[in-house]
Amino acid sequence: MPKLTPMMQRYQEVKRENPEALLLFRMGDFYELFYEDAEVAAKSLGLTLTSRDKNSDNPVPMAGFPYHALRPHLQKLIRQGFRVAVCEQVEDPKTAKGMVKREVTQVVTPGTLTDDDLLDPRESNFLCALHADKSGTCGLAWIDISTGRFVAADLPEAHVIDELARLDPSEVLISEEQPKAVVSVRQQWEGTPLYTPRQPWSFGNDESRRLLNEHFGTATLEGFDLDDAGPGVTAAGALLDYVRETQKTALGHITIIEPHRRGERLIIDEATRRSLELTRTIRDGERAGSLLAVIDETVTSMGARLLADWLSGPLTDVKAINARLDAVEELRRETALCRNVREQLDEAYDLERLTGRVATGRTSPKDLVCLGKTLALLPKLKAKLSGRGASLLNSLEAKLDLCPEVRTDIEKLLVEDPPLLTSEGNMIRPGVDTRLDELRELARGGKAWIAKYQAKQSERTGIPNLKVGFNKVFGYYLEVTAAHRDKVPDDFIRKQTLKNQERYITPELKEYEDKVLGAEEKAIALEQQLFDALKTRVAEYVPRLQQTSVVLASLDVLAGLATLAGSRDYCRPEMTDEPVLDITDGRHPVLDRLRPSGEFVPNDIHLGGEHEAIVVLTGPNMAGKSTYIRQSALLTILAQLGSFVPATSATIGVADRVFARVGASDDVGRGQSTFMVEMTETARILHAATKRSLVILDEIGRGTSTYDGLSLAWSVTEYLHDSVDCRTLFATHYHELTDLPKSLSRAGNWHVAVHEADGEITFLHKIVRGATNRSYGLHVASLAGVPKQVVDRADQILESLEAEPAEGNAKRRPGPKRTRKEKQIPLFATEEHPMISHLRELDVDAMTPLEALQEIARIRERLRSE
Numbered sequence: 001m002p003k004l005t006p007m008m009q010r011y012q013e014v015k016r017e018n019p020e021a022l023l024l025f026r027m028g029d030f031y032e033l034f035y036e037d038a039e040v041a042a043k044s045l046g047l048t049l050t051s052r053d054k055n056s057d058n059p060v061p062m063a064g065f066p067y068h069a070l071r072p073h074l075q076k077l078i079r080q081g082f083r084v085a086v087c088e089q090v091e092d093p094k095t096a097k098g099m100v101k102r103e104v105t106q107v108v109t110p111g112t113l114t115d116d117d118l119l120d121p122r123e124s125n126f127l128c129a130l131h132a133d134k135s136g137t138c139g140l141a142w143i144d145i146s147t148g149r150f151v152a153a154d155l156p157e158a159h160v161i162d163e164l165a166r167l168d169p170s171e172v173l174i175s176e177e178q179p180k181a182v183v184s185v186r187q188q189w190e191g192t193p194l195y196t197p198r199q200p201w202s203f204g205n206d207e208s209r210r211l212l213n214e215h216f217g218t219a220t221l222e223g224f225d226l227d228d229a230g231p232g233v234t235a236a237g238a239l240l241d242y243v244r245e246t247q248k249t250a251l252g253h254i255t256i257i258e259p260h261r262r263g264e265r266l267i268i269d270e271a272t273r274r275s276l277e278l279t280r281t282i283r284d285g286e287r288a289g290s291l292l293a294v295i296d297e298t299v300t301s302m303g304a305r306l307l308a309d310w311l312s313g314p315l316t317d318v319k320a321i322n323a324r325l326d327a328v329e330e331l332r333r334e335t336a337l338c339r340n341v342r343e344q345l346d347e348a349y350d351l352e353r354l355t356g357r358v359a360t361g362r363t364s365p366k367d368l369v370c371l372g373k374t375l376a377l378l379p380k381l382k383a384k385l386s387g388r389g390a391s392l393l394n395s396l397e398a399k400l401d402l403c404p405e406v407r408t409d410i411e412k413l414l415v416e417d418p419p420l421l422t423s424e425g426n427m428i429r430p431g432v433d434t435r436l437d438e439l440r441e442l443a444r445g446g447k448a449w450i451a452k453y454q455a456k457q458s459e460r461t462g463i464p465n466l467k468v469g470f471n472k473v474f475g476y477y478l479e480v481t482a483a484h485r486d487k488v489p490d491d492f493i494r495k496q497t498l499k500n501q502e503r504y505i506t507p508e509l510k511e512y513e514d515k516v517l518g519a520e521e522k523a524i525a526l527e528q529q530l531f532d533a534l535k536t537r538v539a540e541y542v543p544r545l546q547q548t549s550v551v552l553a554s555l556d557v558l559a560g561l562a563t564l565a566g567s568r569d570y571c572r573p574e575m576t577d578e579p580v581l582d583i584t585d586g587r588h589p590v591l592d593r594l595r596p597s598g599e600f601v602p603n604d605i606h607l608g609g610e611h612e613a614i615v616v617l618t619g620p621n622m623a624g625k626s627t628y629i630r631q632s633a634l635l636t637i638l639a640q641l642g643s644f645v646p647a648t649s650a651t652i653g654v655a656d657r658v659f660a661r662v663g664a665s666d667d668v669g670r671g672q673s674t675f676m677v678e679m680t681e682t683a684r685i686l687h688a689a690t691k692r693s694l695v696i697l698d699e700i701g702r703g704t705s706t707y708d709g710l711s712l713a714w715s716v717t718e719y720l721h722d723s724v725d726c727r728t729l730f731a732t733h734y735h736e737l738t739d740l741p742k743s744l745s746r747a748g749n750w751h752v753a754v755h756e757a758d759g760e761i762t763f764l765h766k767i768v769r770g771a772t773n774r775s776y777g778l779h780v781a782s783l784a785g786v787p788k789q790v791v792d793r794a795d796q797i798l799e800s801l802e803a804e805p806a807e808g809n810a811k812r813r814p815g816p817k818r819t820r821k822e823k824q825i826p827l828f829a830t831e832e833h834p835m836i837s838h839l840r841e842l843d844v845d846a847m848t849p850l851e852a853l854q855e856i857a858r859i860r861e862r863l864r865s866e
């Protein structure tokens with residue numbers, strides 16, 4: 001190996017310390033990448049790949065970009081899932097003795113972003129750590145580093161997947177030696193964040209406890225209501241260790257660690273979240289078109305993030321829900337107040353993330369000005385909120401900490417519109433510091449002197465175009481064109497000869513230059529000092545600023561929900577602990593919003609209490625079954641998060657869990673068959689549902705043969721009725737299921753009404769009592785543009801199938817095209833089949849529907865074996 005230069009030796013050292021990251025190595029005005037990193041970055045960022053020591057035997061691949069382009073390049077790399085270590089020059093090259101010192105100042109990964117321009121302002125960005133103890137109990141900890149919110153939980157494996165689905169983290173830390181439960185969670189969960197393996201010791205309970213206690217200045221974590229020895233604490237410690245390692249800054253915004261209290265939140269598992277399209281649509285995974293998108297009327301990004309949080313974990317305590325509803329109701333009634341609050345908030349900046357940057361020392365002067373402007377809005381806001389009726393509004397008002405000292409400090413020190421970077425100076429107001437004022441005066445005066453000096457020398461030498469110029473190598477110089485060279489006096493000292501000009505300096509010019517440049521530099525250094533001191537003072541207020549940002553976010557969400565209730569004509573739901581759902585003229589919140597006004601047909605729902613608890617909903621394709629059953633789940637979720645609901649009246653029994661299962665969707669990625677997925681999900685419902693749950697089943701059993709599917713659907717419903725007794729809505733095309741209410745006392749049939757006149761079919765989208773046995777599938781096929789010839793042929797087949805009794809799947813399959821005459825040939829024309837006599841003798845009235853089905857299945861088996 002040829003001997004490396006000291007700088008490349010340092011590079012190698014730093015790279016060894018950060019082997020997993022792309023290393024951006026600051027060299028003067030550039031960030032450079034070397035070796036493999038250079039090749040990767042050249043491809044990912046479209047940089048030109050060059051090489052260092054081109055002429056040596058071992059040229060080093062190299063790629064780089066100017067320092068001011070760091071943010072966009074970081075953004076691209078993070079989006080592509082890379083980890084990036086930024087190695088800065090931590091000494092001033094001008095004053096450094098020997099090689100400039102370089103240190104990694106930040107390791108940026110998808111889960112550890114803090115900069116606004118790398119983050120989506122309206123979405124939280126979670127970093128998780130996942131672990132499990134020997135008994136298989138999982139520990140999950142999560143943090144949003146941009147705000148400092150830090151939570152830990154001990155959970156059974158099945159619940160971890162629900163939580164991960166709720167958090168949608170961008171990075172998950174796991175031990176290099178993954179416990180079995182962690183491997184299993186990874187196999188089951190569909191999310192694809194960046195998994196970061198960590199040394200097993202960082203997932204040690206003792207080490208984790210030590211780290212956490214050291215950070216919070218505590219002796220035990222029990223004060224946070226956490227189990228010291230639990231896997232949640234272990235995961236939290238591993239998380240903190242990683243955050244420290246990557247951030248390399250103070251973490252003053254991580255002031256507490258919260259235990260996760262699962263029972264206080266409505267549990268919505270991953271499949272339900274997905275099928276109800278709570279935060280993303282199924283079709284394209286976008287926010288637009290989701291429930292969140294249509295209810296989000298917030299005006300700040302803090303509010304948008306908090307609303308997403310409320311929606312991902314609605315409440316289960318009637319009192320707590322009513323506290324939110326009281327506040328929404330008051331803001332809905334007091335429209336002027338609501339408008340005022342929103343106008344103030346609209347002017348506010350993202351105080352939560354600004355505070356995060358203050359705590360980590362990454363605040364720019366602009367950030368502090370934004371923080372000051374936000375604080376300036378608060379006194380008016382506080383005054384507006386004083387003496388309100390709703391207790392939540394009162395407590396928010398009381399918690400709204402104006403932090404007047406911070407505001408005055410910032411306003412006094414910083415100019416209105418400071419530059420982004422502190423290295424440019426011009427951020428401190430005049431009059432703040434006399435030394436600074438003097439230096440600035442000197443810098444300005446010196447420049448004026450140079451202009452005067454140029455005029456004087458031009459006159460003295462008779463060179464009309466004599467100019468004073470400046471460059472980094474010579475500083476100030478006098479420039480004379482070749483034509484006037486002979487007029488140059490003796491006291492000009494020549495420094496450089498160019499093609500058409502000569503450049504000179506004079507002792508007088510140099511003396512002034514020293515003063516001017518020195519003054520400017522000194523002024524910038526002093527500004528930096530003043531700014532740093534301000535940052536330190538503001539950092540002391542982090543906990544108070546955090547509290548205020550939570551207040552602002554909550555107000556924004558409540559005022560947003562009040563605005564939504566007003567503009568979309570929502571009503572306040574009455575909340576109860578009884579397992580009922582009573583809604584008059586309910587509407588699907590998304591369709592109601594996206595369809596032209598008045599087009600959506602409202603529907604009632606009465607479930608539980610004096611009404612049936614289980615409803616089998618039949619009706620044609622495209623009639624609105626799925627919409628209706630989802631609507632009831634969405635309205636329950638909306639109410640429990642504290643929102644009004646799209647209906648004219650609603651009494652909603654608080655649910656502990658909401659389950660929504662939509663028949664069979666392919667899951668090739670997980671290597672499971674469609675039907676297997678459907679059954680796994682069904683099994684979870686049957687195990688986890690309680691009397692307080694709300695279950696929505698949409699065509700369960702469709703993924704297998706008709707009889708298997710039908711029998712399963714039947715027995716699932718029976719089980720929910722007999723053993724769980726929870727509110728259940730089951731949309732199905734198995735018309736056979738409409739017999740269920742005959743044997744289940746708390747089950748009922750409803751169907752979607754259709755108007756049929758003169759061969760014309762109109763879907764009324766109205767849900768009415770009773771069953772139906774028509775599917776109108778061919779009608780829908782024709783509407784969908786299936787060629788007429790095919791629909792006509794299907795019509796023929798349908799007729800023949802309806803004419804023949806269904807005797808198993810084989811018989812349901814249509815044979816070759818037949819003429820009407822052929823079709824009339826009886827099925828068993830000659831001798832009677834023994835099965836027919838068996839059927840004749842069956843005592844159908846004495847059989848339960850399930851026994852009947854089982855009998856049919858037996859007959860089918862015998863027929864098949866023949």
Ligand SMILES: Nc1ncnc2c1ncn2[C@@H]1O[C@H](COP(=O)(O)OP(=O)(O)OP(=O)(O)O)[C@@H](O)[C@H]1O
Pocket residue numbers: 591599600601602619620621622623624625626627628731765766
């Ligand atoms: N109450 C309603 N008012 C107006 N339009 C509705 C209503 N309900 C549903 N629709 C419309 O009908 C379409 C079909 O609804 P949905 O998917 O709920 O039907 P479905 O009965 O579940 O159909 P399938 O059995 O084929 O799955 C929806 O996309 C919507 O446009």
